[in-house]
Amino acid sequence: MSSDTIYLPGLLWLALLWIVAGSCGRYCLHRWGFPGSGPNRSSVTVPVAPAGLGQELWLITQAGFILLSFPAYILSLLSWLSLPALSAAVLLMAGLLLLLGHLSAVPSAAEEPMLDNLQNCSSPATLLFLTRSLRRRWRGLYLDDISAIWVVALLLAVTFYSRTAETLPTFLDPGWYLNSALRLARTGGLIETPSLWSQLTPTERAVFSDSFDVVQTRLPIFPAGSQAGFFLTSFTFPDLSHPQIMPYHPPLLTVWLAVLAQAGGPRAALLLPPFLSLLSLVSFYLVVARLWRPAAGGLAVLLLGLSLPQIFYSRETYAEILTQFLLWSALACLLAYAHHRPALGPPFLDAEYPQPDSAAEPWGANVLGRNILWAVMGGLLLGLSLPAKLESVLVLLPVGLWWIWGCWQKLFPRRDLLISCAALLPGIVLAACSALAVNQVYLFVNGFGVLARALVFLGNPLLWLVLAAVLILLLFLWRLRAKLSPFGTRSLRGTSRSGADPPIPGSSGRGPLKSEVMRLAGMYAIVLLSLAEYFLLQPGGGPASTPAVPSGLVLSAAHITPILTWLGVLGLAWRWRRARGPAEVLFLAFSLTYFLVITLAPTISAGLSGLYAVRRQLPVVLPALCAGCAALVFTWEIPPAWRTWRQILALTLVIFALLPALFILRVREMRGTWQFQEQLNSTFAAGDIVVFEPLDRESEVGYFAAPLWSMGSAQVFLARQVGIQPGGQVTISAPLAAALQKWLDARHTVWYVSAQANPGLSQAGLRGELVTTLEWAAPSVAPEPVTPGRLTVIQTAFYIFRLK
Numbered sequence: 001m002s003s004d005t006i007y008l009p010g011l012l013w014l015a016l017l018w019i020v021a022g023s024c025g026r027y028c029l030h031r032w033g034f035p036g037s038g039p040n041r042s043s044v045t046v047p048v049a050p051a052g053l054g055q056e057l058w059l060i061t062q063a064g065f066i067l068l069s070f071p072a073y074i075l076s077l078l079s080w081l082s083l084p085a086l087s088a089a090v091l092l093m094a095g096l097l098l099l100l101g102h103l104s105a106v107p108s109a110a111e112e113p114m115l116d117n118l119q120n121c122s123s124p125a126t127l128l129f130l131t132r133s134l135r136r137r138w139r140g141l142y143l144d145d146i147s148a149i150w151v152v153a154l155l156l157a158v159t160f161y162s163r164t165a166e167t168l169p170t171f172l173d174p175g176w177y178l179n180s181a182l183r184l185a186r187t188g189g190l191i192e193t194p195s196l197w198s199q200l201t202p203t204e205r206a207v208f209s210d211s212f213d214v215v216q217t218r219l220p221i222f223p224a225g226s227q228a229g230f231f232l233t234s235f236t237f238p239d240l241s242h243p244q245i246m247p248y249h250p251p252l253l254t255v256w257l258a259v260l261a262q263a264g265g266p267r268a269a270l271l272l273p274p275f276l277s278l279l280s281l282v283s284f285y286l287v288v289a290r291l292w293r294p295a296a297g298g299l300a301v302l303l304l305g306l307s308l309p310q311i312f313y314s315r316e317t318y319a320e321i322l323t324q325f326l327l328w329s330a331l332a333c334l335l336a337y338a339h340h341r342p343a344l345g346p347p348f349l350d351a352e353y354p355q356p357d358s359a360a361e362p363w364g365a366n367v368l369g370r371n372i373l374w375a376v377m378g379g380l381l382l383g384l385s386l387p388a389k390l391e392s393v394l395v396l397l398p399v400g401l402w403w404i405w406g407c408w409q410k411l412f413p414r415r416d417l418l419i420s421c422a423a424l425l426p427g428i429v430l431a432a433c434s435a436l437a438v439n440q441v442y443l444f445v446n447g448f449g450v451l452a453r454a455l456v457f458l459g460n461p462l463l464w465l466v467l468a469a470v471l472i473l474l475l476f477l478w479r480l481r482a483k484l485s486p487f488g489t490r491s492l493r494g495t496s497r498s499g500a501d502p503p504i505p506g507s508s509g510r511g512p513l514k515s516e517v518m519r520l521a522g523m524y525a526i527v528l529l530s531l532a533e534y535f536l537l538q539p540g541g542g543p544a545s546t547p548a549v550p551s552g553l554v555l556s557a558a559h560i561t562p563i564l565t566w567l568g569v570l571g572l573a574w575r576w577r578r579a580r581g582p583a584e585v586l587f588l589a590f591s592l593t594y595f596l597v598i599t600l601a602p603t604i605s606a607g608l609s610g611l612y613a614v615r616r617q618l619p620v621v622l623p624a625l626c627a628g629c630a631a632l633v634f635t636w637e638i639p640p641a642w643r644t645w646r647q648i649l650a651l652t653l654v655i656f657a658l659l660p661a662l663f664i665l666r667v668r669e670m671r672g673t674w675q676f677q678e679q680l681n682s683t684f685a686a687g688d689i690v691v692f693e694p695l696d697r698e699s700e701v702g703y704f705a706a707p708l709w710s711m712g713s714a715q716v717f718l719a720r721q722v723g724i725q726p727g728g729q730v731t732i733s734a735p736l737a738a739a740l741q742k743w744l745d746a747r748h749t750v751w752y753v754s755a756q757a758n759p760g761l762s763q764a765g766l767r768g769e770l771v772t773t774l775e776w777a778a779p780s781v782a783p784e785p786v787t788p789g790r791l792t793v794i795q796t797a798f799y800i801f802r803l804k
Helices: 008-031 053-077 083-102 123-139 145-159 173-187 202-207 213-218 252-264 266-291 294-305 308-313 319-338 372-385 390-408 414-437 440-458 461-479 514-535 552-560 562-577 581-600 610-617 621-635 640-664 673-681 701-711 734-745
Strands: 229-231 235-237 689-692 715-718 722-724 730-732 750-754 768-780 792-803
Touching (some): 008 053, 008 083, 008 266, 053 252, 053 266, 053 414, 083 252, 145 266, 173 235, 173 252, 173 266, 173 701, 235 440, 252 266, 266 319, 266 581, 294 621, 294 640, 308 552, 308 610, 308 640, 319 372, 319 390, 372 390, 390 414, 390 440, 390 581, 514 562, 514 581, 552 562, 552 581, 552 610, 552 621, 552 640, 562 581, 562 621, 581 610, 581 621, 610 621, 673 768, 689 701, 701 715, 701 750, 701 792, 734 750
Parallel strands (some): 689 715, 689 750
Antiparallel strands (some): 229 235, 750 792, 768 792
């Protein structure tokens, strides 16, 4: 099967496997407490509204993703990843869940009683019960607002995200992920020892690998003399003395790309980013709509889905879209757990807690008690985010503090906290296993990168002045607490339940006044820190970098327009001022933690490309800004006569969101690269040794070494000790020439690929015959600096020599 084709039967089988696993997981969720039973399991049931079609599809999708991810990840760590092995593992887990749901002690309200009071557990009875249950379940479904968002997200994915990028060359991270995945799909394991590489001595391996010299120039605190390095720029090795080769980045995205490549061919892996973006938009809608109203959720989805970063990264194989999907799905599950009337203690901040709307009642609300399975799903998804992106560890801080605070305030049972932590453990264990076995180099390099950025961040005196100003403001408000006027507090839907605003805590003895002081101080602190970051703070790229680079908030404004950025900041500040209940507090803590850490920290890659650097804000920061903008539009109290202007403003903001992305709507990143790679692969036979010229400003042919090794059958190396002068003069070092001559003496077929017509072979005592010349050119917007409005064409010539 050609790597340029997509094998549809395999993809259909994978989709069927996903649906079966998700349906069994959803069935178990329904039988064990969603909705209608919760942790206070009793024989008393209450009538609940039927679930909507969109909600059911979302639950099946989430359950299927979880049940596919864990076995695929484990199989890849064991070097057993294959579609038959994955199918067997997933079907086994689905069967266990089906049996667990069937043996549920108490049926939920929406289910019929168990057949004969569970006195017959034979296979025919199980199948009969499952058939009746599914038939009754699907017959009562209706088209809800989530169904409409599914359609909107699907249209966005097909219209704007379907022109997937062909970033096979390892210019940036997508090539690293894709090539690692294609290699994993062929070998079945994340760690391998290539035969020819293992035959080389450590000194010879140093000739064909990249050290951390470049890292040391950017990070002087990085220790010199490290024996780790890069192989073909996409892979790493922890030590020159050990010939093990492994992927560089956290491997969850690599595993999923490999699964699609095994199911539908290498090119099928490109279908994963738009699909994950579709799921991410639906989860994002559930969070915003649950907190405020469906209109706010729809506006937030459009603002995010039509933005330049979302469109660009929904076409590329970056881990940011996967992380975005996992974090917002986990947040949606935790909000479903938290968003209902607390039965165990006083509410947070406000004297009265808002009742959930009846239309939202099936979405996790439960009058008999909380459904702990929502917290379990949230914990599993948070655990999976850890091996997806290093920054995901930030979510443990706000979520952990939120759980501890909820138990301390007696809003959540302590047992639920323990169960949620237990659900988080599988992801932590897998992340630890991959960190110890696969990603030592990644954690080593990025650990020093984080330390360097922290030193630059903490060494900025302007930052300390801003923090001092915020502290002075807090003390000032505290001293004036007795003179503060009572501010009204409205419910999440914009109007109070009784028709009049209830007094705030402290204004009538119903709560401490310090709550209002914290609200005001937090609101002002968000705005002041954002103003200082946007107009004053310009952190450098690292201790050794002299030019200043844009701060994170400046990068955001450059890619989603300043008006959306600042409305988002004001919206987050406004919601902090009006926060009600643990659900909204979790959202704000989750969003603001990422906002402060990601945007305030110096961005090393900002000097390379603004679009490349803003990717770190895509999982949480940019969606949070879109959510804050939508919240400001739809929760700000206005007279009824002005509501038409609210709709006009929402439409105007959608147009502003789309404007920066107009220039790439008809552009396919790296178009034609896959076809060129096929042509390059066909030049070499199985077992041939292909040596690529090293990466240099005068030569970019080395970026195609990793795709050739991942997709072809040749043995590929990337030379290191070659000097290329600006005038075109090339010098090959003696150790490299000796290694090439050694392979020639062993009667191997050796090729040398260069961007120069005269690659300096004869000067090194080698003879080379020019066999063919290839030309490659492709459009790209990624390598362009800060402003995202320019399109360039990357092109280079390939001179392929056969050594004699």
